[in-house]
Amino acid sequence: MVKPRILQQNKISTKVGQKPGFLFRPENAFDTRLFLISFDEFELVEKEYESYDELFAYMQQRPHQRHWLDVRGYGNLEILENIARDFNIHPLQLEDVISDYQRPKVEEESGSLFMISRMVTFTPKKLIDDDQLSIFTGPNYVLTFQSDYEDCLNPLRLRIRGGKGIIRKRPVVYMAYAIMDVVLDHYFPVLAEMSDYLDELEDCLFKQPKKEILSRILSVKREIVKLRRIIWPERDKISELLRSSPEVIPDDLKIYFRDTYDHSVQIIDLVENYKEMSGSLVELYLSNINNRMNEIMKVLTIISSIFIPLSFIVGIYGMNFSRENPDGSINYLNMPELYQPYGYITLLFLMGALILGQIYFFYRKGWFK
Amino acid sequence: MVKPRILQQNKISTKVGQKPGFLFRPENAFDTRLFLISFDEFELVEKEYESYDELFAYMQQRPHQRHWLDVRGYGNLEILENIARDFNIHPLQLEDVISDYQRPKVEEESGSLFMISRMVTFTPKKLIDDDQLSIFTGPNYVLTFQSDYEDCLNPLRLRIRGGKGIIRKRPVVYMAYAIMDVVLDHYFPVLAEMSDYLDELEDCLFKQPKKEILSRILSVKREIVKLRRIIWPERDKISELLRSSPEVIPDDLKIYFRDTYDHSVQIIDLVENYKEMSGSLVELYLSNINNRMNEIMKVLTIISSIFIPLSFIVGIYGMNFSRENPDGSINYLNMPELYQPYGYITLLFLMGALILGQIYFFYRKGWFK
């Protein structure tokens, strides 16, 4: 497994002083691909276009249909700028679309919306990975922008293709809602995976607390904090949408946004829970270190307390005090024990008793668990 | 006892991208049972119905009575959908009802209320268990939904059956209040049990601080945090009800809601107290580990400090410096002590004095408590 790091290399854009709205082609940008789903209640056409002009002409010809233009990859700035021109996107908004990182937000102008959502995925290696999804709505279209080809919107595409239901009858803002809702729903499985990961870490803590675990816990904590930074503005975004005028979001659609709002609050609750829990894991880890120290010290103390005094005792009887007085007579005061017939055996018994006594003492102190 | 875990397996719904309001039959859902209490000031009829149609017909025939339809178990989606249709429940609301987890909230529409409360119970094994209770009010009925057959509303049922008092004369919103109030009142015994549990943990801490206690404290802390997440929106819910128009809640009933509001604030106070206390228990545990370490070290140090120097002393007199010079004469400088008549006894006395001196030294340092 990769060495866990607490600090994550943040991709911070460091261009300074460019004129606002100036576009950089991001490094390693994917080629731009254009997907269009056009539909009304009766018909649905889905196609990937090579040429933007062809696509735009097609949309122009079908003003009564609804269109979802899905732009993936920012490799071709020219196409992006054409789209911005044709769909009335401000250069600063386009800059936001292409930038590495924007917080979830919504901007409303003359009835059309510009929203930024963040799509999250979980992998045990990189933990949380979050990509930006930019959504624009117009009278009869929804535009989405994302930097790579994978996303979490397939369930929605299936619903559009399959169902002739509500989504194909409602105004396009409903589809914007549906996209936002699918993105938000995707947080739940990610959080479930995160929960499993935390669970696994707790298991490790109980089994064998390795040094790296703390790094791992702290890096999960960092990711939870990151999630928190994403999900709070997400909630604010939805709450702002809920307060918008009926021209932007018809009143009968508001209940759907309120539902999404509830979801965002639930996600916040879960994220806050995980934050608390990762803090608890740190506490547990630290107390585990101390507990291990206690155990190590107990082993040392038991061994030392038993054998150091015994060594002293046998040291006594290794002394060479002279049995003889200078005049050759026997000195009965110098170490008479050595000359007792049962001296050695008595000593062994005494030392055995001492050992048992100490063991009993430590047992009573509860040092053997 | 079950091994305590800090992390709790959260049941996170992971269905993504379904159309809003789409109903899943929850796994392990209980069969749907229907209980109806119909009453006015003079009469009360209470019955469990097998057939929803029969029940609905009965309600239709008695428009001047008040009805409490109590739906338990979400196993039969068809019945639930029929109820939603007949009682004008929005699909998204029905989805909320069936979902695993919703925060307490209230939604008001054209004078009728949709409220979600959470019923909590305490068991030493699982600590806090919380179930969702959904309440709808209409002109002459209250609908409640819950996922299993057990609840904490029996005291209220007894009151309705027994008393001919206020509850059978007041508008149905009073009954909604009564249900909410009983649910909230039930928090107090749960908190009392939690307090006992914390108390028991503190006892354990003083007696024999085992390793598992920290996990147990941290899992109680997690539950307290969970309670907090429930009770704060509960308070907000009641506060929103207090601000609602007199058509929804007549002014003379507001005082009852204010009383419930006071209860919710008291619960918050208690929960915050318990949070603080569980934090104190963690601090106490950690300092206990350190105190034990101190004690272990004291034993080691006392034993070592006494016997290691003594071992050195007896080691001296175990040396084999020669008493004889090469010329056979006696070398009076090499270890003359060994040849003193009282050498051994003097040494024993000296070592005894040393031991006593050290014991006195450690006693003065307060190492024997």
Added chain:
Amino acid sequence: MVKPRILQQNKISTKVGQKPGFLFRPENAFDTRLFLISFDEFELVEKEYESYDELFAYMQQRPHQRHWLDVRGYGNLEILENIARDFNIHPLQLEDVISDYQRPKVEEESGSLFMISRMVTFTPKKLIDDDQLSIFTGPNYVLTFQSDYEDCLNPLRLRIRGGKGIIRKRPVVYMAYAIMDVVLDHYFPVLAEMSDYLDELEDCLFKQPKKEILSRILSVKREIVKLRRIIWPERDKISELLRSSPEVIPDDLKIYFRDTYDHSVQIIDLVENYKEMSGSLVELYLSNINNRMNEIMKVLTIISSIFIPLSFIVGIYGMNFSRENPDGSINYLNMPELYQPYGYITLLFLMGALILGQIYFFYRKGWFK
């Protein structure tokens, strides 16, 4: 002294599902006693009544006087219910009065006030003890309720009896203010005693940090948190009174309430200070444990570092390497030191030098303080 506990047995009422306003006679309730002080500018009559009817008749006859009816002990529910009926007290309010614990609050209805204050006392055993004082005002009377016979209002009674001053001329709401103010003033000596107690704990920490001190600090912290839970709503209560209409509190009295408001804010400052300080004491305690550990380790290390090498040295000269070769000749290589005339004395000197050297080394390291 009683064993300090962090957790305090909270008296949590666990009755569930009773109809709102239902009265329980609290366990161990004191007999209800009735004290009446009736006065105008010229006259003052003070009496304890056995019979409530007699008392009420007396009040009825003197509509132009002001009356302070002081009800102590909740043993006789019937009297309390009669008072509620005669003085227009809502059953829910009466329930609040009798309940164990209500936060400070104020309710205003048609110009009369219902206020709850908490009277605190400090004892070294139980630390903070808080009793509830409920105050009702009417056109010409003030009603107070308390659960036992002791209170902190005697200074006020003395002022009423003695002074013919402002308190006997002003509207009754001034008396309600005066009661509330006396209760709040009583927090200051309690805080002073708490400060002394904390001071004593700090002294203990410096002298001899016993194990129980942490429990004691943590239980003081708990009490401080409890005080905080009381005093913040107290402030809110006064702030609400300040915003009330001139009919309830005449404008020229507002300055008195603002003064009380300032006091409540001062109390909050002090309580927050004490909270901070008790946190500092915990930090100090924990660092003291570690410092003691350091000291213990130093003793062990000094003793071991000095005597373990010495034991090795004397061990060398206790070895029995043979002085004789197999052929009987002397082996000058095996332990020649033993046969030097000054061998023993030289060794003793060397070991003495080693000891001094080590002592100097540890002295330089600053291990002897």
Added chain:
Amino acid sequence: MVKPRILQQNKISTKVGQKPGFLFRPENAFDTRLFLISFDEFELVEKEYESYDELFAYMQQRPHQRHWLDVRGYGNLEILENIARDFNIHPLQLEDVISDYQRPKVEEESGSLFMISRMVTFTPKKLIDDDQLSIFTGPNYVLTFQSDYEDCLNPLRLRIRGGKGIIRKRPVVYMAYAIMDVVLDHYFPVLAEMSDYLDELEDCLFKQPKKEILSRILSVKREIVKLRRIIWPERDKISELLRSSPEVIPDDLKIYFRDTYDHSVQIIDLVENYKEMSGSLVELYLSNINNRMNEIMKVLTIISSIFIPLSFIVGIYGMNFSRENPDGSINYLNMPELYQPYGYITLLFLMGALILGQIYFFYRKGWFK
């Protein structure tokens, strides 16, 4: 140096139940002294008066001049009460003036202001010392009250005496501003001294972390918290003044108050910084204790690891296994090493190699720094 204490003996007034506005002569109160500065654009008279009546008569005679009456010491209650009567000071305000501790606040009534500021000084012994300065403004006078004779207003007095500038032309509220501003400006040198003190503590931490340092850090932290309690309401006070009507503070003076507001926010920033830093110092201290423990343990472990095994080895060759079989023949199996010609020297070499090996091992582990 005085023994640092975390807890500071708080002077808490413990008089309870006195009638509001009742004045106590504070213990150890200074004699009341009266200083008057009267000036207009052309003239300035400054004098200390013995008699208040004389002073008041002088002020009455000069209604077109501006007066700054500076009252120092609260020893003579009669004078204070006369001033209160003549200058229309409410008894509760006078009580505030004399009281030990009031938070910074402002009260406005019919165009005149009553403000409380706190003057701080720093001494290494007592750290922060704060005195109360009460300011009243009237149509043509400013009244200030302080409990002792020293204050930080001398720079302002010099400005009034010296300059004929703006301060002598503007309305008196400008002078109130000037006083408040000087008091606030005085926080900066105090904070600079505090910064030096913290710096010195950090130096101590690096040199020789004594036990008392933690107490000292924690007592600085307490003082910082105290400052915070003073400076936040100071900011609120100024912000309230900024919102006051143009009759109280003319619009062209508001810019001066906004400047003072900026200063108060800067002070808050600094105080919050110091709070953070004192927390860092605590962390540093605690980690230093642990580092020292590590060092102590390293010494013990190195010495023990080297010499305990060696002692065992020399112990082996101190055993007395018999070289002779019972039949008198030589037992070549019992400790033959002792009889090798180079046995002793070989052993010494081996032990030397063992010592070097261990030293290398610990060196590689980085235990010698």
Added chain:
Amino acid sequence: MVKPRILQQNKISTKVGQKPGFLFRPENAFDTRLFLISFDEFELVEKEYESYDELFAYMQQRPHQRHWLDVRGYGNLEILENIARDFNIHPLQLEDVISDYQRPKVEEESGSLFMISRMVTFTPKKLIDDDQLSIFTGPNYVLTFQSDYEDCLNPLRLRIRGGKGIIRKRPVVYMAYAIMDVVLDHYFPVLAEMSDYLDELEDCLFKQPKKEILSRILSVKREIVKLRRIIWPERDKISELLRSSPEVIPDDLKIYFRDTYDHSVQIIDLVENYKEMSGSLVELYLSNINNRMNEIMKVLTIISSIFIPLSFIVGIYGMNFSRENPDGSINYLNMPELYQPYGYITLLFLMGALILGQIYFFYRKGWFK
């Protein structure tokens, strides 16, 4: 590398009691230099002026051009006061300009703006260095003040010189925006460098946790807290600008300010992240100390546990119990092991087995990693 310090010598201005708006020439102030860029859509003139009068005359003659007067260095107070007089700058504002430290803020008066921004740079030695940039706008000019000659505005100067684009057509407030935006954009590379620095510290922590690292982490934390104190008011400043009237900032420019607002919020997110991370590093450091202690203790315990009992055993066989009874007969009970033919070898084997057993025991406990 310089010794890291947690406390940073704060430059706190300690002048007290000066009249508001009084100017001090800062110590070590740079000579004042004047740079003027004058331009319209067609022409651009850029020049450094020696004489302010000449410069002002030039500006007066070209009322239809736009001017950016860039004042660097506060050494010449006279010039600054002339500028203040000519461009209508209040003395208090000029005082703010020259002062060491002002929080970011904006003041608006009659359509012109006074803004303070802080320019930050990162150096590994001093970490964050922040300089103040003061901006004034007028009908056709922008004034900037900074204390030294280096700044981060060069990219903007290049844009003005090069592009004939939007910046030379828009009203001057757009240029004020552009300056503010460049300053803010400069935070991103500074944060990237800070991230690298934190990263390096984490690396050090894993390799060899030296004592100084904690100081270094804590001083980074201090800098992050400093950044936070700067960036939050920066955000508030922009948010205030966003709410200003269309006369001050035309509506079509608001979108640019909103973009800058988004940037400030992103910076806040990053700064909060770094704060969290530096806290995690402290936790990691502390747990590392404890882990090292554990390792040290393990070495000691393993060595001691193996060799102390062995020393005892060999001590036994070094005792001198007499083989002979007083009558000269052999005492077969005293240490018979010494006289066994295979005694020594058996003992060596037994001790070897003991060593292996203990090694296995510690291996099973996981003490060898």
